[in-house]
Structures are given as structure tokens and as C-alpha cells.
Amino acid sequence: MxxxxxxxxxxxxxxxxxxxxxxxxxxxxxxxxxxxxxxxxxxxxxxxxxxxxxxxxxxxxxxxxxxxxxxxxxxxxxxxxxxxxxxxxxxxxxxxxxxxxxxxxxxxxxxxxxxxxxxxxxxxxxxxxxxxxxxxxxxxxxxAPHYAWRGLLVDPARGYLAPGELRALIDLAALYKLNVLHLHLTDNEGWRLEIPGVPELTAPAADGTPRAFYTTDDYRELQDYAAERFVTLVPEIDLPGHCATLREALPGLPAAPAPEGLTGRFPFVPPLDLTDPATAKAVATILDGVCRLTDGAFVHIGGDEAVGATEESFVQSIRELRSRVREFGKRPIGWQESSRAGVGPEDIAQFWVDVPMMDLPDTAEELSARPELLAAGHTLEFIAALKAFFAPADHDLARILDGGGRVLLSPQSHLYLDRAYAAQVVPPGQASTAVRLGFPTYRPRDVEHAARWEPASHSIPDDRVAGVEATVFAESVEFLDDVTTLLLPRLPSVAAAAWTGRAPDWNDHRTRLAHHGRLWEQRGLAYLASTEIPWAGQDPE
Missing domain, CATH: 3.30.379.10 (Chitobiase/beta-hexosaminidase domain 2-like)
Incomplete structure (x- = not known):
């Protein structure tokens, strides 16, 4: 074979x-x-x-x-x-x-x-x-491929990756026929792209500590490197929420109007109010810079988890972000929540969550059986509030389709690869690494779980699918080895589904994977040697 x-x-x-x-x-x-x-x-x-x-x-x-x-x-x-x-x-x-x-x-x-x-x-x-x-x-x-857009999101905003490390991930993506690297460049934890005209975003911290970021030259060189491998870089500037670093750099920007009774109940960074002229001007300068620096046709505007904004404020912000990106000659993409600002045939929304796939307990007994949630300090009250906040997500997919938009498939249930590995598939020699990796509230899963994802399971007509994109957010990572250990051996499974349009046959796929540990070792990439796979004599350590 x-x-x-x-x-x-x-x-x-x-x-x-x-x-x-x-x-x-x-x-x-x-x-x-x-x-x-x-x-x-x-x-x-x-x-x-x-x-x-x-x-x-x-x-x-x-x-x-x-x-x-x-x-x-x-x-x-x-x-x-x-x-x-x-x-x-x-x-x-x-x-x-x-x-x-x-x-x-x-x-x-x-x-x-x-x-x-x-x-x-x-x-x-x-x-x-x-x-x-x-x-x-x-x-x-x-x-030949089934889907034209086959992507991987990485998160240098939370876990900075040096340009050379990003090049290693571009190579990895290309070797599995992925053709998009989505860079989550901004979040509450960091701002990673130099923006001409807004030096405050990447200036040293108040105590003089330099910040890690990509210069405009770094960004251009990464795009060139990716293009040589037929990979397109898509930058994400995540707004109007997830904006702590922007607020720190540009103090004094007013908060978006908040729903009555929310303030003080849960901690959150106030989203931006893009109806404020000073805020709108600052954001326009930022997006103009990003669009001018970006060779590709798409810029991701974020739009997720704008905790603390009224519906009206959120809608106005998303419309402003979309309008600015189009004005600067690019096509906006937003997370699925952006659909709540209206959807037309020109809009692309990245589907990532609904309440059922969040897999949260309803009772104290169910919560007691979820050690990862207990360890994170979750209570039934907090979980109920999470479900209430995410309840509109249950209707986002229908909203996108009804409006004529396109769906970029990234379901949290299978394609969020920042999920811990199930303990029963972790070899003893990697237990200490595996236990610290993964978003702490996701139920740990085995490799087979990701490999069995069927793109057709969401019942979206093919002509409404923009593509498929795996994600690896970086809440738990410190090094490139952490990122690749979360990705491998799961990323090839997602790549297979994106290229062929269906889940690979697990028994055949695990046999193929058994020979790829050698490939990753030769490239110096760390991976989890899951006990589900009959590895062909490799040693990942």
C-alpha cells in the first residue's frame, strides 16, 4: 500500500x-x-x-x-x-x-x-x-480536492510563534494539502502585527518590556513563503470584543453599551463601541493598514464572544467592520456571531459552536462526572450563564443559510484541536505533557473522534460551504512543540476530510498515520504517539 x-x-x-x-x-x-x-x-x-x-x-x-x-x-x-x-x-x-x-x-x-x-x-x-x-x-x-478552502488557524496572539516557527507550520500545512493559514493575530493577551501609523499597539509595555510581534517585513516575508507553497495567509483582527490589548495601547476608548444587569456579574473586557467617532477612526486606521499589508483577498474581522455589548451595539460594530474591510479592497470573514448583523450572499461566516456541541452538564450529578470542569472552577450557575450567552448560536447556522451566506466549517466538537487528548490514549512517557495541553473545559477526546468528523453531518448544501478549517487556539501552549503536539496526529485527519470531502476510513487511516511519525520526526516536529495507532517504530520523545 x-x-x-x-x-x-x-x-x-x-x-x-x-x-x-x-x-x-x-x-x-x-x-x-x-x-x-x-x-x-x-x-x-x-x-x-x-x-x-x-x-x-x-x-x-x-x-x-x-x-x-x-x-x-x-x-x-x-x-x-x-x-x-x-x-x-x-x-x-x-x-x-x-x-x-x-x-x-x-x-x-x-x-x-x-x-x-x-x-x-x-x-x-x-x-x-x-x-x-x-x-x-x-x-x-x-x-483532486473536494473543498477549495482547506485551512488551519493558529493563535500567536496568546502563544507567540516566531516567524521561523510559523514557516514550519506553513510547511506542515502544505504537506497535508492545506492551503490557508489563518493567523489569529489579536486578542486580550496580545497584539502581534505592526500597524503603520499606530505604533502604540506594539510598543514596549509600561515597564519597558518589549512585546513580541511581526514587523511589516516579517509579515510580507511570511506571505511570500506561504505563497511559494500555495498557502494563503488570512489575518484576523478580532473585534469588537477580545480587545484588551487594543484598549491598553489606546486608552480612553469608551465601552460599548452593555445589557441591563450584566455589569458586575461576570468579569469581561468591555467591547469597543464603533459608533464612537474616535474608536471608529482608530479601527479604520488599523484595518486600512492590515488590508494594505495583506496580499490575499480576505481579512477576518472576528466578531465572536462580544460579552457585554447590547445587540444593537454589536450589530452596528459588525456592519462598520465589514464596511471598512470592503472599502479597503478586501473581503471580510467573521465568526458565526457576525451573522446577527445581517447576512447576504457576499458574506462568509465561520461556524464554530452551538450549545449542544459545547457538551456542558445540566445537573450537579453530571457536573461531578466532569473533572476538567470542576478543576476549572465551573459551577452550575456559571454553566447556566454560559448556555444562556451562547443560546443564540443555536440559530446562527440557519441564519447564515437563510440569508444566502457561505459557511466556513470549524465545528468546536471535532475541528478545535486545542482539545486535550483522552488519558487512555496517551502513552505513559507523554502523560506530563498531555495533561497540561488543551483548553481546560473541553471534554478530552481520542484521535479517532476527530478523524470521524463528516463534513456532511451539518446538512449544509455544498454550494453554501466556503470550506473547512481546523483551529488550534493557544490558551495552554508555551512552545512550538506544544502546538504541534496538539495538531499531530489529528491534523492529517481533518486535512483528509477537507481534501476528500468525507471522513477517512478509520482503520485505513490509522494504518497510514502509523508511518507518518517518521515524517514528523525528520522535520523536528513533536507529536503525541497515541496508543490508538500502530506506530512504525518511531519515538516521539
């Missing part, structure tokens, strides 16, 4: 059985001058896995080396239907990412009608090289 993830749509063994030696020397060859830059990118992706067995680009070919050939070939594009959803590049229609990969006796040919398709084939070839043992069986693979 091959252990490619996502599993290709069609795989055919060819007559010859002795393919090229995966453990031998390899070179990358671009059969078209238009693919020379792509060959450089593919060569860089292969380097951690092949080491000195990978010939330098442009070197005199070693006659004993196998060849990874990159070629543009319109006739090689398989006849699959157009992918569902939005092209993250903002193009009118989804990019053709279909490809044909052929393993012959002398090497691997990656052919497609577009450079994007050739690149997807090359990542498949990398999987074959790493997971096939000594020789790659001769075979032909044809493949």
Missing part, C-alpha cells in the same frame, strides 16, 4: 513492481522553465527527509539517482468536478489542483495542468518517499 494522506482518489499498481529506491539518491528536475522556482520549493521541502541523498539543484546528475520530475501537462489533469467553496486566493473560481503522479522504475513524475497541481503531486511524492520503505512500488495516482 501507499501511506499517502489524504488518500488519493484513484491508485493503480502498474505492471512493474520494483520501483525506485526511496533510500537512495534523488534529484529534483523541472521539465518546464515555468517550474524552476517551484523546483526550489520542492527541493527545500525534501531536504529534511533526504539529507545528503538529495542532489543540489543544478548539479551534474548522478546517473544512479532517481528523479522527481515536475511537469506542466494539461492532458494529465483528471476529470473531476470543480471543488466546492471559495478560492482563498480570491480568484473568481477555484484553482485546478488536480494531478497525475506516476511512479516508474527511474523515479516519480508529477504532472498537472497548473503549478498548484504539480505542487500537490510533489507533496504526495514526499509522502511516498518517507513512508514506502526501501522501494516505492510502481503505481499511478490521480487526485
Amino acid at each position: 501507499n501511506a499517502v494522506i489524504p488518500q488519493p482518489r484513484q491508485a493503480t499498481r502498474t505492471g512493474a513492481t520494483a520501483g525506485p529506491r526511496a533510500s537512495g539518491s534523488w534529484r529534483v528536475h523541472s521539465a518546464d522553465a515555468r517550474l524552476r522556482d517551484l523546483a526550489t520549493t520542492v527541493h527545500a521541502l525534501l531536504a529534511p527527509h533526504l539529507g545528503d541523498r538529495l542532489q543540489p539543484l543544478g548539479a551534474v546528475p548522478d546517473p544512479d539517482a532517481a528523479t522527481l520530475t515536475l511537469a506542466l501537462d494539461g492532458a494529465a489533469s483528471p476529470d473531476f468536478r470543480t471543488p466546492v467553496g471559495l478560492a482563498p486566493t480570491g480568484e473568481a473560481g477555484p484553482v485546478d489542483e488536480s494531478y497525475l503522479l506516476t511512479v516508474g522504475t527511474e523515479g516519480v513524475d508529477c504532472r498537472a495542468a497548473t503549478p498548484a497541481g504539480v505542487f500537490r503531486a510533489a507533496t504526495t511524492a514526499l509522502h511516498l518517499l518517507v513512508t514506502s520503505g526501501d522501494r516505492i512500488p510502481c503505481q499511478e495516482l490521480t487526485d
Whole structure:
């Protein structure tokens, strides 16, 4: 078998059985001058896995080396239907990412009608090289995505990631055929993007401590790096709630009008009031800067959990945020709560929660069986207040569809990968790491739980789905190793569902995953060696 993830749509063994030696020397060859830059990118992706067995680009070919050939070939594009959803590049229609990969006796040919398709084939070839043992069986693979938008959200606002660490995550996303990196850049805990004209946002703290953030040059370089791997960066400036760092940087901005009786009952950062002229001006300057810095077509405005704002204030704020992003030439995306400000066919809402998927107890007996909630200090009164606050979420999905909007699927129940692992699947050697990772109030789950998510389970017509996006928020993380341990081995399961449009067969998928620990180790990525998976001799520590 091959252990490619996502599993290709069609795989055919060819007559010859002795393919090229995966453990031998390899070179990358671009059969078209238009693919020379792509060959450089593919060569860089292969380097951690092949080491000195990978010939330098442009070197005199070693006659004993196998060849990874990159070629543009319109006739090689398989006849699959157009992918569902939005092209993250903002193009009118989804990019053709279909490809044909052929393993012959002398090497691997990656052919497609577009450079994007050739690149997807090359990542498949990398999987074959790493997971096939000594020789790659001769075979032909044809493949194409189901969803056009396949994303991963990371959260440097709470857990800062240096530019080099973000590049490692871009590589990881690309290797599993994801094509969006959603950067949650602002929150109560941090503001991570330099905004021209608003230096206060990234200035040192009052005690002189420097803040970690991405300079405009960092941001441009990250976008370029991602684009070389056919990944689009989507920045998120989360407003009108989640605004503590903005308030600290720009003191004196008035709070949004609050519902009667709320003040003093629960702690919250007052949301911004975008009907206030000074607030609206400051936010407009920020969004103008973000839109000017961003190459892609989309900017995420947040819009979630605006605790402490009246309905009228929230609606006015969301409409102002959307209007400003459009005025500056980008398309706004908001969390599902933004649908409460009205929805039209041009709107995109990211679906993440309803009360049932929050999985909260109703009785004292049920609460006593949830140690993670008790440890977080949750009481029945607080849980009842949470349910009341999130009750409108039960109607958001219908509101989006009724208004003609598009849904970006990120259900908390399965695609929030900042969920602790179930203790029974954690190997003893990783117990101390696993116990401190994950959002403290989510019920811990095993890897199989995430892998069994079906995109169709939400009963959304395909033409109304914008795409699929996993998230890994950073409330519990300190290092890149923490992020990748939460992501791996779960992210490939979500990537498989996003690429194929359905949950992978668990028994087949866990067998494929068993060979990918080697791939992650070769890239220096920490992962959880779940006992559900028959690992092929890897040691994650």
C-alpha cells in the first residue's frame, strides 16, 4: 500500500513492481522553465527527509539517482468536478489542483495542468518517499480536492510563534494539502502585527518590556513563503470584543453599551463601541493598514464572544467592520456571531459552536462526572450563564443559510484541536505533557473522534460551504512543540476530510498515520504517539 494522506482518489499498481529506491539518491528536475522556482520549493521541502541523498539543484546528475520530475501537462489533469467553496486566493473560481503522479522504475513524475497541481503531486511524492520503505512500488495516482478552502488557524496572539516557527507550520500545512493559514493575530493577551501609523499597539509595555510581534517585513516575508507553497495567509483582527490589548495601547476608548444587569456579574473586557467617532477612526486606521499589508483577498474581522455589548451595539460594530474591510479592497470573514448583523450572499461566516456541541452538564450529578470542569472552577450557575450567552448560536447556522451566506466549517466538537487528548490514549512517557495541553473545559477526546468528523453531518448544501478549517487556539501552549503536539496526529485527519470531502476510513487511516511519525520526526516536529495507532517504530520523545 501507499501511506499517502489524504488518500488519493484513484491508485493503480502498474505492471512493474520494483520501483525506485526511496533510500537512495534523488534529484529534483523541472521539465518546464515555468517550474524552476517551484523546483526550489520542492527541493527545500525534501531536504529534511533526504539529507545528503538529495542532489543540489543544478548539479551534474548522478546517473544512479532517481528523479522527481515536475511537469506542466494539461492532458494529465483528471476529470473531476470543480471543488466546492471559495478560492482563498480570491480568484473568481477555484484553482485546478488536480494531478497525475506516476511512479516508474527511474523515479516519480508529477504532472498537472497548473503549478498548484504539480505542487500537490510533489507533496504526495514526499509522502511516498518517507513512508514506502526501501522501494516505492510502481503505481499511478490521480487526485483532486473536494473543498477549495482547506485551512488551519493558529493563535500567536496568546502563544507567540516566531516567524521561523510559523514557516514550519506553513510547511506542515502544505504537506497535508492545506492551503490557508489563518493567523489569529489579536486578542486580550496580545497584539502581534505592526500597524503603520499606530505604533502604540506594539510598543514596549509600561515597564519597558518589549512585546513580541511581526514587523511589516516579517509579515510580507511570511506571505511570500506561504505563497511559494500555495498557502494563503488570512489575518484576523478580532473585534469588537477580545480587545484588551487594543484598549491598553489606546486608552480612553469608551465601552460599548452593555445589557441591563450584566455589569458586575461576570468579569469581561468591555467591547469597543464603533459608533464612537474616535474608536471608529482608530479601527479604520488599523484595518486600512492590515488590508494594505495583506496580499490575499480576505481579512477576518472576528466578531465572536462580544460579552457585554447590547445587540444593537454589536450589530452596528459588525456592519462598520465589514464596511471598512470592503472599502479597503478586501473581503471580510467573521465568526458565526457576525451573522446577527445581517447576512447576504457576499458574506462568509465561520461556524464554530452551538450549545449542544459545547457538551456542558445540566445537573450537579453530571457536573461531578466532569473533572476538567470542576478543576476549572465551573459551577452550575456559571454553566447556566454560559448556555444562556451562547443560546443564540443555536440559530446562527440557519441564519447564515437563510440569508444566502457561505459557511466556513470549524465545528468546536471535532475541528478545535486545542482539545486535550483522552488519558487512555496517551502513552505513559507523554502523560506530563498531555495533561497540561488543551483548553481546560473541553471534554478530552481520542484521535479517532476527530478523524470521524463528516463534513456532511451539518446538512449544509455544498454550494453554501466556503470550506473547512481546523483551529488550534493557544490558551495552554508555551512552545512550538506544544502546538504541534496538539495538531499531530489529528491534523492529517481533518486535512483528509477537507481534501476528500468525507471522513477517512478509520482503520485505513490509522494504518497510514502509523508511518507518518517518521515524517514528523525528520522535520523536528513533536507529536503525541497515541496508543490508538500502530506506530512504525518511531519515538516521539
